Amino acid sequence: MSTLILRTIAPTLTSLMVIYSIVVLLSGHNEPGGGFIGGLIAASAFALYGIACGVGPVRRAIYFHPISIAGFGMLLAALSGLPSLMEGVPYLTGVWWFPKLSKTVELALSTPLFFDIGVWLVVVGSLVSIALALEEKD
Amino acid sequence: MIGYAVLTPFVAALFAPILVRLIGHWAAYILALVPAFLCYRFFGYIEPIANGGRVLESLSWLPEMGINYSFLVDGLSLTFAFLIAGIGFFIVIYAGGYLKGHPSLGRFMAVLLAFMGSMLGLVLSDNLITLFVFWEMTSITSFLLIGFDHDRMASRRAALQALIITGLGGLVMLAGFALVGIIGGSYELSELLSKGDVIKSDALYGLAFWLVMAGAFTKSAQVPFHSWLANAMEAPTPVSAYLHSATMVKAGVFLLMRFYPILGETPLWETVLPIVGGVTLLVGTILAVRDTDMKLMLAYTTIASLGLLVMMLGVGGTGAIEAAVLYLIAHSFFKGGLFMVVGTVDHEAGTRDIRRLSGLRSAMPITALAASLGALSMCGLPPFVGFLAKESIYHSVSHGDWREWTIALVAVIGNVLMFAVAASIAIKPFLGRWVDPPKAVHEGPLMLVLGPLVLGLVGLASALFILELMQTNFFAPMIMAVAGREVEVDLHLWGGVNLALGLSAITVVCGVLVFMWIEKFRRGFNGVLTAIGWGPDKGFDQAICLLTWFGGVFTRFLQNGSMRRYMRLTFIFTAMALLIPIYQQNLLPGKLRFPELELWEMGVLLILTIGIIQVVLARTRLTAIVSLGIQGTAVALVFMMFGAPDLSFTQFMVETLSVVILALVLTRFKLMRQDRRSPFSIIVDSSIALSVGVGMSVFLIHITQPFLDLRLSEFFANYSASVAHGRNIVNVILVDFRALDTLGEITVVLIAGLSVLALIRLKAPASTEMSVSAAEALKTKTLKGAK
Structure with a gap:
């Protein structure tokens, strides 16, 4: 399957897909998208890279074992529910804060954002670990 | 806040391993500060409790369901808390000496402290659910402590047996708690204690009684659940001394005392408890006389003592409660001490077989003194607290009808045999002529002799010197808390010449006689038990064998490894779940309204249909997988057309990924290229597929057709x-x-x-x-x- 064309284009394509998946993840609260979809896109990107250039480069590129990434995502999602407890509202209730960067620019940070990043990491980690394990020819 | 005090042992447990790594077994002295601190905390409660008050503290946990982290301090729970923390203090120090240099001492200390916390939580809980949580935590920590030498098969079996029996009993008890909570309208003991009449007159009282008893009887090792306690002697001696004599096994008795005002003093209660307790007392003492391992002898007398306590609670009335309370406290002192004595002898002399030990008094004088202090109290001789307890027992059952006389007879037989066992443990290893033990013997270090000596002296002093103090601060409040009413308590060492004293005298005389001929009794009991040849311990193994055999058969039937069979079963059940309601409630839509379709919509539907047909007709697996992808993509298009971009987006990605993953699976595993099925299985599979499809379609049409609830x-x-x-x-x-x-x-x-x-x-x-x-x-x- 790893033809010359695919091998040449795969790194670029993968980078674009991962960037796009992050865009989808972050814009998901207002536009179509979110952690699940973004995670699926990024997972396909890594799977594609693995098919084109072999599993080794993918494992080196993402550095951590994909299942650890998924585990970290799980932890992040679970922890993102804690700040609401400090505010005295039920677990996982969204807590928002809007730090002002300048007079006109306001940042919207929230616990659901971190929750969604956790979802993204779980989906990416789980699917990539499956795909890479299957792609490995040992 | 007592709720936080209960947590301190758990916190200490976290640091115990580090501490032991830093300073070795000396850490025991530092860790013993935890129970010492707890005792100090509890001192503040003595006065208000002695004045008839009780302290309630509560933190919300799940208030909607009546579950709270709430605590109740009264005479019963405070005395228990003192026993746990006080004896725990000596046990922690003793463990430091006993397991000196053991590589896992840190782990041992951690679990021991965690057990202490669980036990304190258990006795101090006000909420039944909190009580249950701590109850199960004692089962788990006990499991870890019994299985401490986890590389030995016997330890593992004993640990597992204890966990299974007490854990199962605890679960049954939870059902009983739920029932009591529902009948009484609250899970707080402080409220339930005043609602005994409501609960006792309820139609479900009998069921609640048996369910709660299941917990109490398993935990307190009543016949036929007693075998776990004897096997638990596989644990290191500090564990046996603490859990299996002074504290955990008393949890069942504690539960009976707690529930006495709620469930007690009914005909059912006063029938079941004396029978179970009496049988346990007799079985326990007979097994104790038969054995030659001193630790096991003590374990069986513990079973017997627990039986005696259950029996006394079953007799009912304030006299019997007084007897049970006194005996419980006396037993904690002398049995904890005697266990430690046996452990010290085992540690220093290398054996605990009573036949191989003799004449150790010159080599281990302090241990011998501690042994005799404990044994005298266990024999029920004056002026020890054990004497008070035994007098009280005889007094409460010696002025009634044939029922009380039967109980008195059982109590006398039990006490006679226990007298003989106690006498042999105190006399045989220490007096007599010198026999060389397996190890060069010398007196145990301070860490090993401190606990038994102090506990023996307390057993002496609390009857002889500080009786008044003990009575107002501990005995009387505890008796009143169990009885749930005001009780006059007036204890004296010398109560005059009465029937109880006569029974005591009979006990002592018979006890001495049995002790002198104990070899004969041992052979006799041994012969009888060998002739029977079956016991609950064997029964436990048989039950477990049966369970694993059944589990194996059941698993092989359900999970035979054939994927096709799993899928068939799953989809047959899906089809049934869909079609049976449709048939029963006649949900078939009458007239179907076909929407006007645009050309491109029809096109998408066509792709979808072609995809499905292609899946069925495909010659190779790979073609089928890709065709399934086509069908899935068409579904994604449908989502897109009807305004669900997120769903459509996800569907696209899932289709792509699943085709990739399935194709990878195909390349990686050498599956046959083609999926060959027999004509029969084609018919079966296709009819299952059609039923699920039809069922799902009709179901969806029924949900959406008349009107769709859009409130959400x-x-x-x-x-x-x-x-x-x-x-x-x-x-x-x-x-x-x-x-x-x-x-x-x-x-x-x-x-x-x-x-x-x-x-x-x-x-x-x-x-x-x-x-x-x-x-x-x-x-x-x-x-x-x-x-």
Whole structure:
């Protein structure tokens, strides 16, 4: 399957897909998208890279074992529910804060954002670990 | 706040391993400060409790369900708390000496302290559910302590047996708690204690009684559940001394005392408890006389003592309660001490077989003194607290009808045999002529002799010197708390010449006689028990064998490894779940209204249909998988056309990924290219597929046809931007409104990923088909999560 064309284009394509998946993840609260979809896109990107250039480069590129990434995502999602407890509202209730960067620019940070990043990491980690394990020819 | 005090042993448990690593067994002295601190904390409660008050403290946990982290301090729980922390103090020090240099001493200390915390929580809990949680925690920590030498088969079996018996009993007890809570309208003991009449007159009283008894009888090792306690002697001696004599096994008796005002003094209570307790007393003492291992002898007399306590509580009335309370306290002192004595002898002399020990008094004078102090109290001789207890027992059952006389007879027989056992443990190893033990023997270090000596002296002093003090501060408040009413308590060492004293005299005379001929009794009991040849311990093994055999048969029937069979079963049940309601409630839609379709909509439907037909007709597996992808993509288009971009987006990605993953599975595992089925299985499979399809279609049509309830959709549409700052309703539902669901979903994704990884790594030929199904399952979950 790893033809010359695919091998040449795969790194670029993968980078674009991962960037796009992050865009989808972050814009998901207002536009179509979110952690699940973004995670699926990024997972396909890594799977594609693995098919084109072999599993080794993918494992080196993402550095951590994909299942650890998924585990970290799980932890992040679970922890993102804690700040609401400090505010005295039920677990996982969204807590928002809007730090002002300048007079006109306001940042919207929230616990659901971190929750969604956790979802993204779980989906990416789980699917990539499956795909890479299957792609490995040992 | 007593709720925090209960947590201190757990916190200390976290630091125990580090401390032991730093300073070795000396850490025991520092860790013993924890129970010392707890005793200090509890001192503040003595005065208000002695004046008839009680202290309630509560933190909300799940207040909607009546579950709170709440605590009740009264005479009963305070005395128990003192016993746990006080004896715990000496046990921690003793353990430091006993396991000196053991590589796992840190772990041992940690679990021991965790047990102490659980036990304190158990006795101090006001809420039944909190009590249950601590109850099970004592089972778990006890499991870890019995199985401390986990490389020995016998330890592991004993630990497992204890966990299974007490754990199962605890679960049954939980059902009883729920029932009592429902009848009484509260889970707080402080409220239930005054609602005894309501509960006792309820139609479900009998059921609640038996369920709660299941917990009490298993924990307190009543016949026929007693074998776990004897086997638990596999544990290091500090554990036996603490858990299996002074504290944990008393949890069952504690429960009976706690529930005395709630469930007690009924005909059922006063029939069941004396019978169970009496049988346990006799069985325990007979087994104790038969044995030659001193630790096991003590363990069996513990079973017997627990039986005696249950029996006394079953007799009912304030006199019997007084007897039970006194005996419980006396027993904690002398049995904890005697266990430590036996442990010291074992530690220093290298054996605890009573036949191989003799004349140790010159080598171990302090241990011998501690042994005689404990044994005198156990024999019920004056001026020890054991004497008070035994007098009280005889006094409470010696002025009534034939029922009380029967109980008195059982008590006398039990006490005679216990007298003989106590006498042999105190006399045989220490007096007589010198016999060389397996190890060069010398007196135990301070750490080993401190506990038994102090406990023996306390057993002496509390009857001789500080009786008044003990009575006003501990005995009387505890008796009143158990009885649930005001009781006059007036204890004296010398109560005048009466029937009870006569029974005591008979006990002593017979006890001495049995002690002198104990070899004969031992042979006699041994012969009888060998002739029977079956006991609950064997029965336990048989039950476990039966369970594993049944589990094996059942698993082989359900999980025979054939993927096709799993899928068939799953879809047959799905079809039934769909079609049976449709048939029963006649949900078939009368007239179908076909919507006007645009040309491109028809085109998409056509692609979808062609995809499906292609899946069925495909010659090779790969073609079928790709065709399934076509069908899935068409479904994604349908979502897109009807305004569900998120769902469509996800569907596209899932289709792509699942085709990739399934194709990878095909290349990796050497499956046959083609999927050959017999004509019969084609007929079966296709009819299952058709039934599920028809069922699902009819079901969906029925749901959507007359009208669709849009209240939820409207709610989310109205509030998602204003409350959750997001305009994408689907995402807001996922990460905010229903975030807990999503947390569950991603857990499933993670676990599916882990299991697929494990399956791939297994590399067994049998796992091929399963990987395909796991990938399918993952696909379904992911899609469901994004919905």
